[in-house]
Amino acid sequence: MHRGLTGVVVIALLAGGVAGCQRGEGPAAPAAAPAQDFVSAPPVEELEFERVSDPPRTLVVDSAGKTLAVFTDKARTVRLTGPSRTLAEETHTAATVTTDAWIRLAPRPWKKGEEGQTWVRPWLEEALADRSPDALAIAMEYVEGGKRDASFGPLSNTDPDGRAERSDFYDYLGIDWEFPDGKNERPDPDHIRSLDCSGFLRMVYGYRMGYPLRGTNTPGTGLPRRAYAIAKFGPGAELMPNRGTQAREYERLNAGDLVFFNGGPVLNDHIEHMGMYLGVDSDGRHRFISSRTKADGPTLGDTGGDSLLDGSGHYGVRFRTARRI
Incomplete structure (x- = not known):
């Protein structure tokens, strides 16, 4: 049971575009036009790593002081700065979210001093240039009107909310x-x-x-x-x-x-x-x-x-x- 494509999903890029293949089920999305290089391609070796707290994390900043990435201790999710885009679902709200955050998974959890490991700079250089769907874009594929539109679960006569859970x-x-x-x-x-x-x-x-x-x-x-x-x-x-x-x-x-x-x-x-x-x-x-x-x-x-x-x-x-x- 799934909902019809009656809604509208918007992931509008305000600079550049999203290209590349999907991971997971279903066919890949058509390739978009090449994205504008939002970072102006600074050599990764010129970036600075700064420690901050609450929560403990490491910021990656360029020579102008702009934060390009956030690595959080114990976590694999990394907040990267990329082209701004707008997330919208017109069927259920007039509000939208415009963000330059792109969320990707590092190969292992972060810890203090991890920037000295050999994997960090090559991964960061690739991740900053990556325009394939990230966590936010993937999540939006499953809303009403998205290309992978999902139901919560089948109708239920016993569930107090009217729909059965247990859908993994x-x-x-x-x-x-x-x-x-x-x-x-x-x-x-x-x-x-x-x-x-x-x-x-x-x-x-x-x-x-x-x-x-x-x-x-x-x-x-x-x-x-x-x-x-x-x-x-x-x-x-x-x-x-x-x-x-x-x-x-x-x-x-x-x-x-x-x-x-x-x-x-x-x-x-x-x-x-x-x-x-x-x-x-x-x-x-x-x-x-x-x-x-x-x-x-x-x-x-x-x-x-x-x-x-x-x-x-x-x-x-x-x-x-x-x-x-």
Whole structure:
């Protein structure tokens, strides 16, 4: 079960374009025109590495002081500066997110002094020039009107929200999957082309981008299956503690970070929902994308609750913690 292409998805590049092949399922997108070199091709050896805190991370800056990359201790996701683009989903919100953040995976987690390792400068040079879809572009492919449009899950007479969960990336794809931690899964035919909240992020970062995945909700290498487990002992860097109240440390967030929410009727520290932070939107609000029931799949829109971390809306008051994987 999947939704028709009734919405409009916009990923407009304000400078340059996105070219290259998709990773993962489906045919590659047509190649776009060559992108403008947004970094003016500074020799990588001329870039400076600066340490900052809260969270501990290393900034890569050019001779003019412009930050070109952010490597965070314990995390593989890297925030790169690239052509500005606008993310939009007109069916579910008038708000848009314009960002120059491009989110990619480094080959291993960062740590203080890692810039001295031989992999860093060659990888950085390639990543700064890369115009293939990054985490944000891949996530937008699954919203309503996207080329890989996903449902949240089939209709359910027993689920309190009216749609069944338990839709992981292998359900969407309709393929068997064997996880390194020993869990073997077969897709549920009723969940084909469906992704629940954690399944959506496992599709983006795991199946599409190659981040290790776990089949269980136990500590270990890779992303666990459910949101509460990813928040509690998932990989990467916890950006703010879960105090059981609304998290407000928005300045610590980068696009691509995983954000977690208390979803139950009682406001406490229990995590039942997750999404991906996109950035500050056209209204000056902190917007995220997640897969949920009332919008029937991945959305950055406001159907069934504003997709905002700040304020007094449904998700804002339930925002608890964030993690950079």
